[in-house]
Amino acid sequence: MATIDANPPSGTRDFLPADVSRRERAFATIRRVFGAHGFEPLDTPAFERLEVLTGKYGEEGDQLIFKILRRGEHEATGEADLALRYDLTVPLARVAARYGSQLPMPFKRYHVAPVWRADRPGKGRYREFFQCDVDTVGSDSLVADAATLHAVTDVLDQLGLSGFRVQLNSRKALHGLVEAYGVPEALEGSTLVALDKLDKIGLDRVAGELLERGVPSDAVDALAGDLAATDLVDRVRGRLERTDRGRAGLAEVDRVLELVGTVPGGDIAFAPVLARGLTYYTGPVFEVVHDGLDATIAGGGRYDGLIGMFQGQDVPATGGSLGIERILLLLERQDAGRRSGPDVLVTVLDEDGATDAMALAQRLRGQGFSTDLYVGGGKLGKQLKHADRRAARVALIRGADERAAGTVAVKHLASGEQTTVAEADLADHLARLLAD
């Protein structure tokens, strides 16, 4: 066979054992915590019928969809009939349309799964990556928005990412805000788009962009003045109190803050210029940032116009999404140096001893020790090197002499210390060694 490129396809990753273990540990925590909050797991196929996906992500998004060629006699047409899922929201909308009455309503679900986008691969940007969404379908109550925040922040806390800040805003408050500054209604949308870039491009460039878009200069001056002030939140509150829309938006934010209360592991506050890029949000919106990490690690909000897309009607929905790939990167840094191999590696010194070694390994597993067995044969030194590489805590050695005497040599790999113990005492001895 000709040499073949053995790398994974561009933009995708192979996950070697340490990676998979870390990811599975995080996923297990996420499943446990969302479950403890009354959210239920959902899973859908990796691909959908093409027409389910097209037209849902804008022109730019549509071009990033991986399409699957028709099969058999139709392959030659070069046409696609299926496509890999691009997110977990459209599949949720399809499930809501398909199983509506079979689902408990409100339907609180989470979904942790890979999605695929034919984006240009880059640093930290992949064509196959996991999303981790938690959503509530069928409730227009702010209690549902607050319950999302309880679940999302509890997951972050349990993942060990304490020190985060939840920034909360409301689309209604944003509309009230631009109104309060005297931005003409026709420019509301583009004003929000510009404001959303504040963190990235800074105040001066936002102000410049607003002027360019035709926002009156006194409005821009007032806004820029407030944004530069240390009492920004108070100033904005004052302005919002002056209009109906402003008061309604403020009430929404304050109600969610009240419902959520304190947040273990982090805090939560009104963030008056948080816009969230996506235009489909209709109510409260939030982002979770971690200063120490300089990263947005979660976000979400209410989007009442989306989930009903296959039902021809609005269905209220609110939810959040963990930036799971970024979170996993942070956990990887925290993990650095952590080794998680088996408790024990049983060596196999000779053909005669193999049956004995296998039985010993089985007994230890039955006693609750995770026990690797070296299946490669060869010299003891090589096997001990392997034990080290596998990050085993202890290696067991049992030659003809030990078998005859009913003993086992126990080598503690970190210290190099080796003790010979009676087989009957082995479990107790290992329990002591591993407890250290």
Place this chain on the structure above:
Amino acid sequence: MATIDANPPSGTRDFLPADVSRRERAFATIRRVFGAHGFEPLDTPAFERLEVLTGKYGEEGDQLIFKILRRGEHEATGEADLALRYDLTVPLARVAARYGSQLPMPFKRYHVAPVWRADRPGKGRYREFFQCDVDTVGSDSLVADAATLHAVTDVLDQLGLSGFRVQLNSRKALHGLVEAYGVPEALEGSTLVALDKLDKIGLDRVAGELLERGVPSDAVDALAGDLAATDLVDRVRGRLERTDRGRAGLAEVDRVLELVGTVPGGDIAFAPVLARGLTYYTGPVFEVVHDGLDATIAGGGRYDGLIGMFQGQDVPATGGSLGIERILLLLERQDAGRRSGPDVLVTVLDEDGATDAMALAQRLRGQGFSTDLYVGGGKLGKQLKHADRRAARVALIRGADERAAGTVAVKHLASGEQTTVAEADLADHLARLLAD
């Protein structure tokens, strides 16, 4: 929007919460047990470059590969450059070629993941289904074959599928067998193919097929006589003892039986006509059947010629595969009637009580109770019906009176009994209720 078919694509499934929970429970057991046997998890992308997959599965298999259309300006060519993975073995071969020296050798890995085949969908046959493989790369020792059997049978036992039988044979023994009956060497392969169908089509039709293929009638008669005999195994052992290849095959089988020893939850025996359909096996082969379930639930063997496909050399390998979709179907039957909802559902009776209800739910989660919160609003009767639908064990009710009195009404949903307890006693009261 025009009405759209909201079903998942043909041959695929949506997994609603009860399905996902059952599957995740099984996967967690599988990961835990394989890990305890020293196997490490691996994961690879859902798709591979097309040339990695084509030519690996025979002409028939190649036609079942889902191909992904090229993107952007190349989409119009109608050509594919990627394809969804068809199994977990070719990705393992690619990983072995790519990361060889970075992996501990022998490399013991497991991989639980979906694969995709454009097969005609049918009862129990899907286009997206999970495979669950456990393999050892880089060891030619029979200890590795026996260790596979320890791991696979331990998983079956821990999944609650005790009562299985491991049928063990060896390709060498099979070759010795056909030689012993006097089948011409040129007909060995087709004789094994015919023998492999014994369970499905019965002895008469196997004998007919052998004669048709040109196997001498005295060989067929001898074989058919042995196959019909109650002491089949002893008869075959006698015949194998008479040739070199037969003795070598028998020694291989007996060595694996000795290394494995007893199998908790099942038994293991020499199965002299077990051939396993796949021609790539080169050593011991096995199948695990469950009489009560009338199903093959696992299988595997040694396949020294496959894993080196991208390295241009033979790499010894042995492994097994759980029939995980079939096993999940069995677990679903065992599960019937089992309900696994949250411990507690907290109702929300009025806007005033919502903050209090959310705080109560958070406290209970902190105390270890999985706690759903009803976020839909509305009358108590509707909320209790929802609690029942969600299979919650207990519903909590706290109106203005209970809040003023510092109490909570606790409704046990199975019995309908309702008790009012002081808030300070709630956790103890719930623990007692849920312990029943």
